[in-house]
Amino acid sequence: MRLYEFEAKKLFGEFGIPLPESRHVTGKDDALRASEELSFPLVVKSQVLTGGRGKAGGIKTVSNRDELEKSVEELFNLKIKGFPVTSLLIEKALNIDREIYLGITINRAEYKRSVIGSEAGGVEIETVADESPEKIQRIDLEIDDNLYSFQAIRLAGKIGIPSEEMRDFSEIALGLFNFFVSYDAKLAEINPLVLTRDGDLIAADARVSLDDDSLFRHPDLKEMGIERRHEEGELTPREVQAREWGIPYLDLDGDIGMFPGGAGFGIMGNDFIRYFGGRPANFMDSGGGPSPERIARMLILLDENPQVKAIFGARFGGISRCDDFAMGVVKFLKEHGLSKPMVVRMTGNMWQEGVKIFEEARRESPELFGNIEFHGIEVPIEEIAKRAVELAGETK
Amino acid sequence: MAILLSGQSRVIVQGITGSGGSFHTRRMLDYGTRIVAGTSPGKGGQSVHGVPVRNTVVECVEEFGADFSVIFLPAQFAGEAAHEAIYAGIKTVVVVPEHIPIADMMMVRKAAITMGAIVIGGNTAGIITPGEANVGIIPDIAFKPGRIGTVSRSGSLTYYVADTLTRTGYGETTCVGLGGDPVLGSTFDEILREFDGDDATKAVVLVGEIGGIYEERSVPVVKAMTKPVIFMVGGVFAPPGKRMGHAGAIVEGNLGTAQSKIEALNNAGAHHARTFMDIPNILKRLGI
Secondary structure (H helix, E strand, C coil), X not given: CECCHHHHHHHHHHCCCCCCCEEXXXXXXXXXXXXXXXXXXXXXXXXXXXXCCCCCCCEEEECCHHHHHHHHHHHHCCEECCEECCCEEEEECCCEEEEEEEEEEEECCCCEEEEEEECCCCCCHHHHHHHCHHHEEEEEEECCCCCCHHHHHHHHHHCCCCHHHHHHHHHHHHHHHHHHHHCCEEEEEEEEEEXXXXXXXXXXXXXXXXXXXXXHHCHHHHHCCCCCCCCCCCXXXXXXHHHHCCCCEEECCCCEEEECCCHHHHHHHHHHHHHCCCCECEEECCCCCCCHHHHHHHHHHHHCCCCCCEEEEEEEECCCCHHHHHHHHHHHHHHCCCXXXXXXXXXXXXXXXXXHHHHHHHHHCHHHHCCEEXXXXXXXXXXXXXXXXXXXXXXX | CCCCCCCXXXXXXXXXXXXXXXXXXXXXXXXXXXXXXXXXXXXXXXXXXXXXXXXXXXXXXXXXXXXXXXECCCHHXXXXXXXXXXXXXXXXXXXXXXXXXXXXXXXXXXXXXXHCCEEEEXXXXXXXXXXXXXXXXXXXXXXXXXXXXXXXXXXXXXHHHHHHHHHCCCCEEEEEECCCCCCCCCCHHHXXXXXXXXXXXXXXXXXXXCCCCHHHHCHHHHHHCCCCEEEEEECCCXXXXXXXXXXXXXXXXXXXXXXXXXXXXXXXXXXXXXXXXXXXXXXXXXXX
């Protein structure tokens, strides 16, 4: 979960990391007032939850009030990778001598934390890693280990920090590391860490991604307005709806509505449809143990999507039980109704109960079941996927 | 024979008095799993479906000789519960809840290595040794005792693979769900090695998916295996997934895509199955 730069910097400040003097503003008047408190030249930076804002024109340097006014107007009308700009960080421009990179991340494969430094800051660090890997220096730390000053000093030497600045660098690196551990970060980057002509090290940018699953440990973040958030840009109306309902959902460009169980088959099922010559209209995941309500809503998303010509349903009940699944489908049929052909296979935990629920509902109102083909464990899932491709073809 | 779990395993359920713990304890017992006790701090002395409840794991080990644990607790307590099991001397710990903090699971992994235990999960469906024992949330309908071992990151894909192996008469020795959380207690490596040492297992099916690099990392172990490995990778046509950010991309390089996993495993000599039904066809071709 990404933080805005201004949020990340606020937290960095608490760990003693030196920052440019700045104001966070949400409107033009605030911006002009900020410029009176700081002094020109200033840097005006769009606050968005995505990278590449510099290239997208989201950062402007201004040297007087007129330029500031013009830039602020421009930036508030800008969208960066689908993200509208709703606030700005206005900072005093730095007198840059050199730009350095400092970052910490989780190294999942090795179960370690990696501290990364580079003499080549200010550019995409991935590019540096590809083009000049010798400029990347890395310290891998055990998960229960500290970053010590001697390690940071050594790192400083390897990335060409002058001796006079090494202690400052070490304090910044240790501050960043303490922040990383204290707040359960997945990524914390200062890029660039600027060495000014006056010999000061200042964190010009801040990029942080936190582990969503650890937020419960950090109630103070909630007080700052930082709650679980998503990192995508512009969503389709259906994706917005799905998000409100708490269903992981992505629109794709095909015509087969995917109504799977867990994320694993949600991903693999899409591949199957492609292998058999069809195209999925979406990716979806029911999440563990979905309620009947949620199952019904998953079907609403598909039935109301005009792109969808047929629905491919698969339920292998594990922690998600077949009785809840069947109740959800029946609820959908009764309250909403199915307007498209659907082929579905249901097996796994509580499948007998699930079948019973379907049979009873079908006896009561057979007309609701006209568009559905039901199968159990006796038919391989590949056959169900092929049938869905066929059904989508027939309704073209 | 089987790996990790057998009819002799003395299993405890951590969080046995909760709704999930209680519901799945019933199912596990019905399958014949030897559940010797459960824990729920403050509820020691009670019982659930006839299974005695204790306050701590240590009591379960001392009183009932427990050596295997499954955790049914909310994610924020799972790391602590896993530590409790590991330090009480439990040898295999299955962590069912999802969304466990990354730092917690990394600490758990470290404790497990120190104490010589294996932790599976989080966000795993569990482990089943068909005909003997079933631990976790796995629906047993698709499973029959047999000759093939499976290891998968996804629960639902574990079920579909077993469904296919059972349908075609191969059956399974043991099926292990590694779990879907971003950082896992065990990777493919540990499970593959276990299978390689198991006489009853004639081949292993490995099911991976986009994201992470555990599949790529398993290449040296796959190469060293004396048994064939058949693999599937989900997400060949998936839209590009999220990255952990720039520094994450450095550590993981250009790995993590379905293509990179398929290429790595093909090069390691494993056999690629695109669909479930490809698996029995490949086994036949290999003379199994």
